[in-house]
Amino acid sequence: MNPSLSETHSAVPTTVxxxxxxxxxxxxxxxxxxDQPHLLQRHVHGRRVLVVTNTTVAPLYLDKVVHALTTENxxxxxxxxxxxxxxxxxxxxxxxxxxxxxxxxxLDRRSTFVALGGGVIGDMCGFAAASFLRGINFIQIxxxxxxxxxxxxxxxTGINHRLGKNLIGAFYQPQCVLIDTDTLNxxxxxxxxxxxxxxxxxxxxxxxxxxxxxxxxxxxxxARDPNALAYAIKRxxxxxxxxxxxDEKESxxxxxxxxxxxxxxxxxxxxxxxxxxxxxxxxxxxxxxVDMSYRLGWIDDSIVKRVGDILKQTKxxxxxxxxxTMDMFKSVMAVDKKVADGLLRxxxxxxxxxxxxxxxxYDRKALDDTLRAFCKS
Amino acid sequence: MNPSLSETHSAVPTTVxxxxxxxxxxxxxxxxxxDQPHLLQRHVHGRRVLVVTNTTVAPLYLDKVVHALTTENxxxxxxxxxxxxxxxxxxxxxxxxxxxxxxxxxLDRRSTFVALGGGVIGDMCGFAAASFLRGINFIQIxxxxxxxxxxxxxxxTGINHRLGKNLIGAFYQPQCVLIDTDTLNxxxxxxxxxxxxxxxxxxxxxxxxxxxxxxxxxxxxxARDPNALAYAIKRxxxxxxxxxxxDEKESxxxxxxxxxxxxxxxxxxxxxxxxxxxxxxxxxxxxxxVDMSYRLGWIDDSIVKRVGDILKQTKxxxxxxxxxTMDMFKSVMAVDKKVADGLLRxxxxxxxxxxxxxxxxYDRKALDDTLRAFCKS
Numbered sequence: 001m002n003p004s005l006s007e008t009h010s011a012v013p014t015t016v017x018x019x020x021x022x023x024x025x026x027x028x029x030x031x032x033x034x035d036q037p038h039l040l041q042r043h044v045h046g047r048r049v050l051v052v053t054n055t056t057v058a059p060l061y062l063d064k065v066v067h068a069l070t071t072e073n074x075x076x077x078x079x080x081x082x083x084x085x086x087x088x089x090x091x092x093x094x095x096x097x098x099x100x101x102x103x104x105x106x107l108d109r110r111s112t113f114v115a116l117g118g119g120v121i122g123d124m125c126g127f128a129a130a131s132f133l134r135g136i137n138f139i140q141i142x143x144x145x146x147x148x149x150x151x152x153x154x155x156x157t158g159i160n161h162r163l164g165k166n167l168i169g170a171f172y173q174p175q176c177v178l179i180d181t182d183t184l185n186x187x188x189x190x191x192x193x194x195x196x197x198x199x200x201x202x203x204x205x206x207x208x209x210x211x212x213x214x215x216x217x218x219x220x221x222x223a224r225d226p227n228a229l230a231y232a233i234k235r236x237x238x239x240x241x242x243x244x245x246x247d248e249k250e251s252x253x254x255x256x257x258x259x260x261x262x263x264x265x266x267x268x269x270x271x272x273x274x275x276x277x278x279x280x281x282x283x284x285x286x287x288x289x290v291d292m293s294y295r296l297g298w299i300d301d302s303i304v305k306r307v308g309d310i311l312k313q314t315k316x317x318x319x320x321x322x323x324x325t326m327d328m329f330k331s332v333m334a335v336d337k338k339v340a341d342g343l344l345r346x347x348x349x350x351x352x353x354x355x356x357x358x359x360x361x362y363d364r365k366a367l368d369d370t371l372r373a374f375c376k377s
Numbered sequence: 378m379n380p381s382l383s384e385t386h387s388a389v390p391t392t393v394x395x396x397x398x399x400x401x402x403x404x405x406x407x408x409x410x411x412d413q414p415h416l417l418q419r420h421v422h423g424r425r426v427l428v429v430t431n432t433t434v435a436p437l438y439l440d441k442v443v444h445a446l447t448t449e450n451x452x453x454x455x456x457x458x459x460x461x462x463x464x465x466x467x468x469x470x471x472x473x474x475x476x477x478x479x480x481x482x483x484l485d486r487r488s489t490f491v492a493l494g495g496g497v498i499g500d501m502c503g504f505a506a507a508s509f510l511r512g513i514n515f516i517q518i519x520x521x522x523x524x525x526x527x528x529x530x531x532x533x534t535g536i537n538h539r540l541g542k543n544l545i546g547a548f549y550q551p552q553c554v555l556i557d558t559d560t561l562n563x564x565x566x567x568x569x570x571x572x573x574x575x576x577x578x579x580x581x582x583x584x585x586x587x588x589x590x591x592x593x594x595x596x597x598x599x600a601r602d603p604n605a606l607a608y609a610i611k612r613x614x615x616x617x618x619x620x621x622x623x624d625e626k627e628s629x630x631x632x633x634x635x636x637x638x639x640x641x642x643x644x645x646x647x648x649x650x651x652x653x654x655x656x657x658x659x660x661x662x663x664x665x666x667v668d669m670s671y672r673l674g675w676i677d678d679s680i681v682k683r684v685g686d687i688l689k690q691t692k693x694x695x696x697x698x699x700x701x702t703m704d705m706f707k708s709v710m711a712v713d714k715k716v717a718d719g720l721l722r723x724x725x726x727x728x729x730x731x732x733x734x735x736x737x738x739y740d741r742k743a744l745d746d747t748l749r750a751f752c753k754s
Contacts, residue, residue: 047718092469103540108716131508133714134535134546135626158511163480169511170547249512337510339485341424 013039014230016237018153019245023173027153027237029230033180034061034141037068041076043139043175044069046110049078050102052125053116054085057143060186065116065141079105083121088274090120090160092168098128112137112175118144118191119151119278123169126157130172140174143183145195145229146279149202149236150257152177154244160273164335165265171249179237181230193314194279196221197260199232200310201286202239205256205347208354210235215306218313255338255358259347260286263320266332270324276317283316284374289348292370296362298350306353319374326375390416391607393614395530396622400550404530404614406607410557411438411518414445418453420516420552421446423487426455427479429502430493431462434520437563442493442518456482460498465651467497467537469545475505489514489552495521495568496528496655500546503534507549517551520560522572522606523656526579526613527634529554531621537650541712542642548626556614558607570691571656573598574637576609577687578663579616582633582724585731587612592683595690632715632735636724637663640697643709647701653694660693661751666725669747673739675727683730696751703752 013030028039049069053062058080066078081101083094102113115125115138122140129138142152158169184192196218203211213235214221220228240257247253264285268276290307293299311318320329338345338358345360346367390407405416426446430439435457443455458478460471479490492502492515499517506515519529535546561569573595580588590608591598597605617634624630641662645653667684670676688695697706715722715735722737723744 092473096469099538099545103538103544103712106711106716106719108718109714110717127508131504131535131545131547133544134533134548156511158508161476161480167480167510168476168508170508171511334483335480337486339483340487341485342483 014234016234016241018173018241020173020248025174025176027177027179027241029179029181029234029237031181031226031230033178034064034068034182037071037073039176039178040065040068040139041073043137044076044112045137046108046112047076048105048107048111049076049114050098050105050107050111051078051080051114051116052083052098052121052128053080054083054121056085057117057121058082061116061143061183065114069114083124085120086274087120087160087268087278088272090124090273092159095124095128095159098124099132102128102132107132107136109133109136112139114139114141115152116141116143117147118142119147122147122152123157123166124159126155126172126174127159127169130157130170135172137175140177142177142179144187144191145184145233146191146198146277148179148181148184148233149195150198150240152179153237153240155248164269164332167335167337179233181226181233184224184229190277192224193222193316194277196314197279197282197286197316199236200307200314201257201259201282202236203354204286204307204349205259205356206243206354207235207239208352210239211306211310211353215310218310222314252358255345256347256356258338259349259356260289262333262336262338262344262346263288263329265336266329267320267324269332270328271321276321280317283311283314284318284320287311287318288320288370288374289346291373292346292366293349295366295369296348298348303349303353322376324375325377326371329371329375391611393611393618395550395618397550397625402551402553404554404556404618406556406558406611406614408558408603408607410555411441411445411559414448414450416553416555417442417445417516418450420514421453421489422514423485423489424453425482425484425488426453426491427475427482427484427488428455428457428491428493429460429475429498429505430457431460431498433462434494434498435459438493438520438560442491446491460501462497463651464497464537464645464655465649467501467650469536472501472505472536475501476509479505479509484509484513486510486513489516491516491518492529493518493520494524495519496524499524499529500534500543501536503532503549503551504536504546507534507547512549514552517554519554519556521564521568522561522610523568523575525556525558525561525610526572527575527617529556530614530617532625541646541709544712544714556610558603558610561601561606567654569601570599570693571654573691574656574659574663574693576613577684577691578634578636578659579613580731581663581684581726582636582733583620583731584612584616585729587616588683588730592687595687599691629735632722633724633733635715636726636733637666639710639713639715639721639723640665640706642713643706644697644701646709647705648698653698657694660688660691661695661697664688664695665697665747665751666723668750669723669739669743670726672743672746673725675725680726680730699753701752702754703748706748706752
């Protein structure tokens with residue numbers, strides 16, 4: 001049998017649900033999903049849509065998304081705003097361009113924003129949706145591994161402040177997340193690897209079996225094997241959805257998803273936004289968190305070695321750049337969102353593979369020793 | 378008996394509750410409440426507080442508020458940020474100063490913002506609290522009639538965009554609202570009257586008995602009779618709290634609180650932010666909404682006359698400035714938050730005094746006729 005085009009396109013996507021009561025939503029995962037207009041259209045209720053994307057992604061997928069939104073659907077008019085690409089533009093000035101365009105395009109409370117791009121676009125578009133007219137609907141269409149396995153799911157939105165990452169934002173959930181795995185075909189190698197830092201994270205903090213699978217399949221992931229990618233994305237989304245459902249606003253458990261991120265944010269801020277990709281900084285930060293966990297005697301050295309080995313396969317950095325000093329780490333970490341009443345809480349591994357803690361109860365000397373071991377000055 | 382100072386100060390405040398499940402909070406109303414430190418302190422949970430105020434209010438009440446927060450309470454450190462005064466500063470640039478100060482002062486997720494001032498300060502501080510670290514606690518200490526009877530209650534926060542009022546913001550509830558009626562002693566006459574526009578609104582849309590009370594007592598309110606003011610504030614807060622409890626996110630009922638505001642916002646935007654006080658624009662806007670309701674045949678002329686008469690007592694304007702044209706009205710009203718799928722919905726009076734509707738189902742000719750009647754060009 002020779003399936004027609006439409007039959008090919010009507011393949012049923014894998015769906016992972018984020019369970020948050022009346023704010024629950026589906027994550028659709030699959031190949032060719034942008035060719036299934038009904039998936040998007042069923043989540044658009046008003047008549048006006050603003051697609052927020054960037055200069056890299058727009059030439060690749062904007063037409064496809066506009067087509068998916070409008071085909072056989074004369075009810076909807078679609079505008080777009082194309083932002084510059086990069087973490088250095090995740091700021092208030094760039095966010096204002098989204099508001100400007102939304103107002104000029106006469107979007108109203110029933111309108112929908114669509115985030116088309118990586119984590120920066122998703123975070124900014126989500127925060128714009130949270131704040132425009134005090135909150136309108138939005139949809140995530142993540143096009144990077146980083147966004148597909150992590151940032152597009154769970155409603156963390158926001159922008160950077162020059163003094164620290166993601167310091168201004170909102171918890172605000174999308175109507176759906178649509179992951180067309182075909183979009184990874186155009187992803188640069190460096191971006192691909194960056195996303196795997198978050199995939200590895202899920203294994204380390206809560207899913208030892210997934211980590212073991214990654215150890216066996218990292219070569220396939222790096223080679224963009226479609227089945228391996230689809231599995232890694234699905235399993236990552238399942239982990240993320242479960243954690244978010246249990247602790248949407250990060251009173252505790254959800255913070256564990258930030259393994260390596262406190263060190264990583266300090267690297268990103270210290271070196272200058274956009275110099276390192278988020279996942280690159282998280283990879284180096286994860287090595288630092290693992291090092292500190294080991295110094296505290298909370299994990300054995302086999303875990304340290306396995307983390308080093310798997311990161312080697314991804315070619316992600318395993319230490320911060322020389323330009324980031326101990327003082328820079330300390331000053332950025334002091335304004336981290338996980339500080340409470342002056343005490344910095346960290347996510348550290350503890351026990352067998354797949355276990356971690358979120359705690360401010362650790363020996364300060366171990367933190368100092370880790371910083372000293374990884375900083376030249 | 379000659380009561381000691383402390384006995385005077387321990388007078389029990391009137392409390393109105395805003396009933397929103399786990400986001401419920403009290404509104405304390407009374408004289409001398411800023412001299413009762415426990416009222417504020419019981420709502421501060423972290424160790425760091427940032428008071429957001431302006432250049433007019435800071436010299437009058439900042440020391441008093443810092444004292445109330447810190448007296449017999451060495452646990453808390455208080456910083457402040459003093460913004461320029463006026464609607465023209467309710468913008469993103471000014472909001473960023475709050476974030477800058479919060480980050481420099483090392484505020485964390487357990488910290489509290491305190492809004493000390495009128496509606497502009499409350500709206501900006503509230504939106505800053507909603508967005509800082511994706512949401513921290515805040516307290517409202519309104520010092521104008523406008524803020525005490527309306528804007529500090531109910532969690533509408535936000536800033537203006539050059540193209541329209543309050544287009545960027547969040548629904549975000551405070552921990553408490555503390556209304557010390559003594560702060561009205563320093564309020565300029567024009568600000569006093571401005572607040573009465575919102576008091577009159579409650580009577581017109583849902584509380585005919587309150588409107589009748591106002592007709593008899595407006596002279597006392599204008600003369601700042603403490604008992605009359607306390608009653609008007611309490612009854613206004615009761616009305617506001619009830620509406621907000623029933624419809625927090627403005628899916629319907631809550632919109633009725635915007636009687637006169639669509640016309641009013643167009644005036645404020647058209648004439649330039651800060652030229653007219655919010656209540657002045659609302660007063661003129663209310664007259665326009667009442668005029669349109671009458672043209673539609675929805676109210677009889679006695680209501681038109683009573684609205685004109687009571688506003689005359691407040692000396693509030695009853696028509697827009699000549700500089701605001703029909704075109705300006707139409708272009709600003711087109712981006713009003715109450716537009717849905719291109720249709721502008723308005724709050725109009727309908728039936729006996731104290732009744733209104735929120736609807737897009739009205740004769741466009743009546744709107745045009747009203748605009749024509751109130752605009753020179």
